[in-house]
Amino acid sequence: MAGWLSRGVNAAWSLVGGAGRGVSDAADGLAGASFGTQRDAAFTRAISNAQGHFNRCPRCTAYVCSRCWNPGQGLCLHCSPDTAAEAQAAQQRGLNDSVTQRAYAAGQQQGGSYDATTPRQLVCPHCRAETRGGAFCPECGHQLAQTVSCSSCHQALPDGAAFCPACGTRR
Incomplete structure (x- = not known):
């Protein structure tokens, strides 16, 4: 039974998706299995019906x-x-590309006022919430570590410094 089934599946596969043999080749392969003309005829009909699809x-x-x-x-x-x-898909791609370009240009305009040199802490060390660069955690209110600068010379002050090491101004 397994041999007949294997030959039948191989013949059907080669007919539908494989080497492209004809129905007669598939039927001849099954006829050699000597399992009767009724089974062979039924299989041949099934292949003929499948070919129409x-x-x-x-x-x-x-x-x-x-x-x-x-x-x-x-x-x-x-x-x-x-x-x-294809035209509809290309039109949608064009729309998406245009919107992307406009959004990028708007982001570039907003970026002009953003101070990229100021270090920001993006995750709260206390509760692990995302801070988005704020001075305080939006979840727990923890004051985030930010570099403090001297009000006089604008040099970065070390943590806990009472006086600026560059100009001596009291913090």
Whole structure:
């Protein structure tokens, strides 16, 4: 039984998606199994019925179902995509690209007022919440570590310093 089934599956596969042998080759392979003409005839009918649901692309030689077939061109949709669908997809890509470019330009304008040199702590060390660079944690209110600068010379002050080491101004 396993040999007959294996030969039948191999014959059907080569007919539908493989080497492209004809129905007679598949039926001849099963007839040699000597399991009776009724089974062979039933299998031959099944192959004939399946052939009506698939088209063979002359360009790439793939077998495809009717959903993947362009009947106007006589080719599969991989070789001959639907023009209207491709135009719609290209239009959507163009819209997305345009919106992306405009959003990028708006971000560049907003970035002009952002001080990129100021170090920011992005995660609260106390509760691990995302801080988005604020001075205090929005979840627990913990004061975040930020570099303090001298009000006179604007040099960075070390933590706990009472006086600026650069100019001597009291903190």
